Amino acid sequence: MKKLAVILVLATTLGGCIVLSEMKALTKCEFSFHSAADPIIAGVNMQHIRSYTDLTFMDGQRIVGNILQKKLPFGIVANVEVKNPGPALAAVSYIEWIAYIDNVEISSGRIDDRVEIPANGGTAIVPIHIESDLFEYLQGDSPKTMLNFALNLVDAGGQPTRLSLKIKPAVYIGSKLVRAPDYFTISKEFTSGD
Numbered sequence: 001m002k003k004l005a006v007i008l009v010l011a012t013t014l015g016g017c018i019v020l021s022e023m024k025a026l027t028k029c030e031f032s033f034h035s036a037a038d039p040i041i042a043g044v045n046m047q048h049i050r051s052y053t054d055l056t057f058m059d060g061q062r063i064v065g066n067i068l069q070k071k072l073p074f075g076i077v078a079n080v081e082v083k084n085p086g087p088a089l090a091a092v093s094y095i096e097w098i099a100y101i102d103n104v105e106i107s108s109g110r111i112d113d114r115v116e117i118p119a120n121g122g123t124a125i126v127p128i129h130i131e132s133d134l135f136e137y138l139q140g141d142s143p144k145t146m147l148n149f150a151l152n153l154v155d156a157g158g159q160p161t162r163l164s165l166k167i168k169p170a171v172y173i174g175s176k177l178v179r180a181p182d183y184f185t186i187s188k189e190f191t192s193g194d
Helices: 001-014 017-024 056-070 143-151
Strands: 030-041 075-085 091-093 094-101 104-111 114-117 122-133 163-173 176-179 185-186
Touching: 017 091, 030 185, 056 094, 056 143, 075 114, 075 163, 091 163, 094 122, 094 143, 094 176, 104 122, 114 122
Parallel strands: none
Antiparallel strands: 030 075, 075 122, 091 114, 094 104, 094 163, 163 176, 163 185
């Protein structure tokens, strides 16, 4: 994020003072996992399922049927909280992200929506929709083992347990996108890109 601050100072001729102020404030922001929501496996909402015995017969059949077809579609929303400790409004226009399970990349994408983070300790939640096919990571495991693996991705409090994210925020100055120089990892604790 320090390199981003240098780029932002150099970019003052390209954008107005308000945009520059928002971008400078972004370099001070901290990011953390807020929660995970809507875990879906093979079309089955797993939010309140803690064991394969909690599945209905139809849900179990749907999951096993997918596994027999050598696929296990998985989706989850990782809610990232952004905290702005600074005295000025911060904004992010674009976020590139990479999702990992047990340090294995499972998905990547981008968010191209402007998010504003209020000053003086204000926060904003950025939902990141992750989709992947877990079958390729779990080949050779039994259907029960695959299901238990997926169940363990989110704990009872809605926190990701084996899921991690790397993000690279960016802002627009006019029509030019200025990205942070590197990805940084989001954890359960607030971290900055410094």
